[in-house]
Amino acid sequence: MIALGCDHGGFELKQEIIAYLKARKIEYKDFGCYDNKSVDYPVYAKLVGKAIQSGECEKGILICGTGIGISIAANKMKGIRAAVCTDCFCAEATRLHNDSNVLALGGRVVGPGLAIKIVDTFLNTEFSGEERHQRRINQIED
Template sequence: MKIAIGADHAGYRLKDVIVPFLQELGHEVEDLGCNCEQSVDYPDYAITVCDRVVQGAADRGILICGTGIGMSIAANKVPGIRCALVHDLFSAKATREHNDTNVLALGERVIGPGVAQEIIRIWLETPFSEGERHTGRVNKVKELEHRFSLQP
C-alpha cells in the first residue's frame, strides 16, 4: 500500500518514528513534511496529503499534529476524504470497518509512539465491512459532501 504522511511542527517527531515503521510493514511511504520545530500551518500539510489520496497517488494518508484535531478538521474539508482522529485501538478498527476512512489523524502530544504504531497497524489491516448499513451510511456522507461542496 502507498501511504502519504504529513505532520506539522508539533507532530514531526512522531512522523519520523512512523515512517520507518510503515516501511518495515512493507508499505511505500511518501513523506510530505514537515521536518522541523519551526512553526508551520497544519492545513498546508493536511491538504497536501489529502490531495495525494484523492488523486489516487496514495492509497491512504496519515496526518500528525499536536492533538490531531486541526489536521482532522482540515482533512475533512477535502471532497473524497474521510479522516478519523484516533487515539485508541478500538476506534482504529471501528473507523475502518464502519466508516471506510482513508486518512488517519493522530496527536503526538496525546499518544506515544508505541500506541501510534499499533493504531496504524490496526487501521491499515482492517478492511471496510461493506455491510449494507455501513455502506449506506458512508454513501450518505458522500451525498452530504457533494451537496455542500464548493466545486461544481
C-alpha cells in the same frame, strides 16, 4: 502507498511512523513538514488529501499536536474521511464502519508505542462492506 503529513507538533511521531513503515516495507510518501519549526497544519492536510483524491496514495496518516485540527482541515476535502484515533478500537471501528482513508494522530496525545499499534490496526483493517455502513458513507459524501 501511504501519504504522510504533519505539522511541527507531529514531526517527532511521524519519524517513528516512518521507521515502522520502512521496517515493514510499506511504501509511503512524506509530504512534510520536515522539522519541528512552526508551520500551519492545513497545508499538510491538503497535500495528503490531494494525493488520495488523485489516486497517487491509497490512505493517509496526518499528525498534529492533538490530531484534531489537521483532521478538520482534511475532512473539508471531497472524498476524504479522516478520523482522529487515540486507541486501537477506534482505528478498527473507523475502518470497518466508515471506510476512513486518513488516520489522524496527536503527537502530544499518544506515545510512539501506542501510535504504532494504532497505525498497524488502521492499515490492516478492511472496510466491512456492510450495506448499512455504505449507506451512511454515501450520505456523508452527499
